Amino acid sequence: MIPTFETKRLVIRPYVKTDADKVELLAGNPKVAETTVAIPHPYPKGLAASWISKHEKKAIEIGSYTFAVVLKSTSELLGTLTFRVDIDDNKAELGYWFGVPYWGNGYCTEAARRIIEFGFNELKLNKIRASVMTKNPASMKILTKLDFEKEGVFKQDIMKSGNYEDMVYYGLLRQNYQYNR
Numbered sequence: 001m002i003p004t005f006e007t008k009r010l011v012i013r014p015y016v017k018t019d020a021d022k023v024e025l026l027a028g029n030p031k032v033a034e035t036t037v038a039i040p041h042p043y044p045k046g047l048a049a050s051w052i053s054k055h056e057k058k059a060i061e062i063g064s065y066t067f068a069v070v071l072k073s074t075s076e077l078l079g080t081l082t083f084r085v086d087i088d089d090n091k092a093e094l095g096y097w098f099g100v101p102y103w104g105n106g107y108c109t110e111a112a113r114r115i116i117e118f119g120f121n122e123l124k125l126n127k128i129r130a131s132v133m134t135k136n137p138a139s140m141k142i143l144t145k146l147d148f149e150k151e152g153v154f155k156q157d158i159m160k161s162g163n164y165e166d167m168v169y170y171g172l173l174r175q176n177y178q179y180n181r
Helices: 017-027 030-034 047-053 055-062 107-122 137-145
Strands: 010-014 064-071 077-086 091-098 127-133 149-160 163-173
Touching: 010 107, 017 030, 017 047, 017 077, 047 055, 055 064, 064 107, 077 107, 091 107, 107 127, 107 137, 127 137, 127 149, 137 163
Parallel strands: 091 127
Antiparallel strands: 010 064, 064 077, 077 091, 127 163, 149 163
16 A cells, blocks of 8 residues: 655565664654654553554555655665545645764655655645744755745744744745756
């Protein structure tokens, strides 16, 4: 049900049970949790296995795809991309997190570009949106590289670790999509 994609350096595939330990290691880093809405810190033992077990059902029932991003050369897990499709409004929401050792290598941009291509070229979506905490400029830079436009800032939009966080919302319209050649 969850498709697999390849890029020059990466494989973007469904998660499997054996990924759980690596997810706990990567997501357990406080730097990852700090700027990620849904990742708790400390990361509870066993949470990754439970999380992975729900992916296929969520894809079937609500069109929410969660992908493992791995290096093509070694199959090493780098991080996660999520793509929540809203068929009724012909749009999707892109989300991502990567382990700290893999930051700054362009992996997230490369993987996200392929999922955006899937969204516009294969699913024929009209819009892809993403949101990021204002305290995460690296994530904002990724979205800018992918031609997303800033649509606005929502003050105190989410609560993370007992604190309200401001969120920046971005969008990419099909008419502005540059990779469909």
